[in-house]
Amino acid sequence: MEWLDSFNNDLISHFKTHYPQSNQLNAAMLYALESPGKRLRPRFVEEASAYIKLDPKMARLLAYSIELVHLFSLVHDDLPCLDNDDFRRGLPTVHKKFDEPTALLAGDALLSFAFETFSQIALLTDPKNFSQALRYYTRAIGSEGMIGGQTKELELSQDLDLEALLKIQDLKTGALFRASILTPFLLAGISENDSKFKDAQNYANAFGFAFQIADDLVDEKQDQANAKKNILIFMGREKAVQLATDRLMNNSISSIFSATQYLLQTLNQ
Ligand code: GRG
Numbered sequence: 001m002e003w004l005d006s007f008n009n010d011l012i013s014h015f016k017t018h019y020p021q022s023n024q025l026n027a028a029m030l031y032a033l034e035s036p037g038k039r040l041r042p043r044f045v046e047e048a049s050a051y052i053k054l055d056p057k058m059a060r061l062l063a064y065s066i067e068l069v070h071l072f073s074l075v076h077d078d079l080p081c082l083d084n085d086d087f088r089r090g091l092p093t094v095h096k097k098f099d100e101p102t103a104l105l106a107g108d109a110l111l112s113f114a115f116e117t118f119s120q121i122a123l124l125t126d127p128k129n130f131s132q133a134l135r136y137y138t139r140a141i142g143s144e145g146m147i148g149g150q151t152k153e154l155e156l157s158q159d160l161d162l163e164a165l166l167k168i169q170d171l172k173t174g175a176l177f178r179a180s181i182l183t184p185f186l187l188a189g190i191s192e193n194d195s196k197f198k199d200a201q202n203y204a205n206a207f208g209f210a211f212q213i214a215d216d217l218v219d220e221k222q223d224q225a226n227a228k229k230n231i232l233i234f235m236g237r238e239k240a241v242q243l244a245t246d247r248l249m250n251n252s253i254s255s256i257f258s259a260t261q262y263l264l265q266t267l268n269q
Helices: 003-018 024-034 040-052 056-077 100-124 127-141 146-156 162-187 195-222 231-235 237-249 258-267
Strands: none
Touching: 003 024, 003 040, 003 056, 003 100, 024 056, 024 100, 040 056, 040 162, 040 258, 056 100, 056 146, 056 162, 100 127, 127 146, 127 162, 146 162, 162 195, 162 231, 195 231, 195 237, 195 258, 231 237, 237 258
């Protein structure tokens, strides 16, 4: 079975084992979980883990946890008080399929389940490694990470320069990619000072940047009239694509991650 199918099946079983009751909240969580995402972040977790030979059981729990965090962010981001989107992954958003209070609470419960899942890793690793990994992971999600990036974007949306935009995107989308790639290293006891960690960090930063350029290119194609201020506008399209491609390619570990090829294709089509 392909990785994506096996991961999706396992993620759904993991959810149903922990939340077997059929009620509206669980149905909304499951609806978000079953929607067809690319699962880039869990794939990063598992490829980084294989590279450093982390126990695959730990890798899978972390992979579930990170996709659950990502899903929480999507469900909340789609709400009328934030992006107000009607569709996500080609399907009605959770608040459209159910209702706003259910979507808000389903997002909360997905985040809570993400940490419940992460807690299961504690039994499989050294407590010091677990605590360092948990600290890094939670900071990547919170006010100095993804949620902080989203907040800064709301605060500064009228008054953005390139530096502010790069910082926002580095937090809003980059932090969770970094966590996907680097949390396995911390669980394995490979510290931030280790050269292996630094190489992986450079790759994660390059990926986050390139992902944003690719996302801006897709937005540009889809809705030219309403294009937001983005890196393509500040840097120029060609320069931004070249820089993103160079940063992705000139990296010692880019070939271990399948998302590298996916992104290079998106950047250069
Ligand atoms: C905490 C509410 C809240 C928001 C945090 C990450 C984020 C900020 C919001 C998510 C919405 C969003 C459009 C983010 C931009 C990054 C992006 C394009 C995410 C989509 O990621 P993919 O391409 O999506 O990995 P799939 O659907 O494949 O998982």
